[in-house]
Amino acid sequence: MTRRDFxxxxxxxxxxxxGLGRSLCQRFAAAGASIAAxxxxxxxxxxxxxxxxxxxxxxxxxxxxxxxxxxxxTAIAGIASQHGHIDVLINNAGIAHRSAFAATRLEVLHRVxxxxxxxxxxxxxxxxxxxxxxxxLIVVISSVAGFAPLIGRTGYAASKHAxxxxxxxxxxxxxxxxxxxxxxxxxxxATGIDRAALGGDGQPAALPRRTTGREASPQEAADVVFCAxxxxxxxxxxxxxxxxxxxxxxxxxxxxxxxxxxxxxxxxA
Numbered sequence: 001m002t003r004r005d006f007x008x009x010x011x012x013x014x015x016x017x018x019g020l021g022r023s024l025c026q027r028f029a030a031a032g033a034s035i036a037a038x039x040x041x042x043x044x045x046x047x048x049x050x051x052x053x054x055x056x057x058x059x060x061x062x063x064x065x066x067x068x069x070x071x072x073x074t075a076i077a078g079i080a081s082q083h084g085h086i087d088v089l090i091n092n093a094g095i096a097h098r099s100a101f102a103a104t105r106l107e108v109l110h111r112v113x114x115x116x117x118x119x120x121x122x123x124x125x126x127x128x129x130x131x132x133x134x135x136x137l138i139v140v141i142s143s144v145a146g147f148a149p150l151i152g153r154t155g156y157a158a159s160k161h162a163x164x165x166x167x168x169x170x171x172x173x174x175x176x177x178x179x180x181x182x183x184x185x186x187x188x189x190a191t192g193i194d195r196a197a198l199g200g201d202g203q204p205a206a207l208p209r210r211t212t213g214r215e216a217s218p219q220e221a222a223d224v225v226f227c228a229x230x231x232x233x234x235x236x237x238x239x240x241x242x243x244x245x246x247x248x249x250x251x252x253x254x255x256x257x258x259x260x261x262x263x264x265x266x267x268x269a
Contacts, residue, residue, distance in 0.1 A: 004137060004230055007032030010083040012076070014066055014123055015093030017044025020141065020189055022051075023222035024090055029057035031226070036079040036086075038064045038123070039093070066093045066119030069126075076126035086130035088229065090139040091120035091163075099200030100268045101154045108202050109155035116159035121166065128174075135178030139229055140167050142185045144242050148249035151261050152268040171234065180232035184225050187241035190215045 011028045015021040016037035022044075025035045029052060037059060039045050045061040052059040060082055064075040080086055094116045097108055120140060131138065145153055146160035164183060171181035199205040216224075216239060228236040237243045249256040 004232060006088065006229075008034070009087035010034045010036060010079070010085055011088040011090065012036045012038065012079060012086055012123070012127060013090045013092055014038045014064075014119065016061075017041040017048055020218045020221050020225075021092045022048055023218035024092060024225060025052065025059070026055075026057075027219075027222040027226045028088070029055070029059065033088070034083055035059040036083060037061045038066070038075055040065045066123055067114045069118075069122040072122040073126040076123065076130070080130050085134050086127055086136065087134045088137045088139065089124060089127045089131060090141070090225070091123060092141045093119050094141065094159075096153065096156050096197040097199070098152045098197045098205040098268060100152060103268075104155070104200035105202060108198050108200060109158070111198070111202070112155040113159045113162070116156070117162045117166070120163060124170070131179055132174070132177050137180045137182065137229060137232060138167065138170075139182045139184065139225060141225070142183050144185055144187050144245045146183070146185055148245050149257060149260065151264050180234075182228050182233055182236065184228060184236040184238060185242050185246070186216065186221055186224075186238040187245065188215045189221045190217055 006028055011033040013021055013024050013035065016025050017039035018041070021039065025037055025048060029035050035052065035057065037045060037048055040063060042063050045063060049059065049061045060079065062075045062078065064071050066072060076086070095112055097104065097112055099108070124138060130136070140163055142163050143160045144150065145157040146164050150157050167181050167183055174181070197205045221238070224236065224238055237246050245256065
């Protein structure tokens with residue numbers, strides 16, 4: 001198994017301005033990596049830059065909407081020019097929705113798919129030549145919804161399932177080039193992604209999120225991702241909850257569905 005050292009490496013992180021993305025920037029920077037932070041949130045990026053500067057950590061910030069393939073190509077070209085190489089890409093940018101499909105406008109599903117799936121594809125496409133040159137690493141932040149159903153999140157689950165199909169297949173194409181692909185599947189993390197989840201009408205979801213198991217902090221989650229990246233683990237089941245969901249959904253899918261529906265149905269009631 002490959003063990004990677006990130007000192008002196010350039011790590012590109014999408015969705016970097018807050019939540020898990022910000023913690024990932026700080027965790028990899030603490031290991032000596034040079035951080036290239038991408039986000040559409042200009043103010044959040046500026047705040048991140050101040051924090052990294054105060055800690056004496058090498059970084060650059062790049063305002064970029066990952067749904068814009070041309071903007072992604074421009075940002076990645078700038079990073080490669082500025083840093084000289086790209087060694088790690090962490091596809092972290094994402095949005096959520098909580099609404100029954102029958103009450104969800106199609107444009108909400110398109111938006112979720114555009115950010116969660118196409119955003120990762122756009123940035124990966126732009127960075128792949130540099131990653132091939134460096135024999136680099138791609139990390140994808142997925143979810144329990146990437147391998148199991150999750151009520152009230154049809155679009156979100158579709159986007160995360162699509163990430164697995166795409167990046168599992170990409171792994172088979174690039175492994176001979178020395179590129180590793182890691183897919184991380186958290187359960188619940190205490191970040192803003194679900195607090196900012198869209199409802200069926202595209203506005204913030206009306207009902208609060210329910211959780212199963214303990215919520216991890218962004219810092220805890222970043223530590224898990226960092227350790228998985230060191231070992232280049234293909235699939236990371238993040239917590240006891242995600243491990244239980246993975247195996248129960250495969251070995252006893254009806255039971256998994258019943259438990260999941262009972263715990264989470266109130267989010268869309």
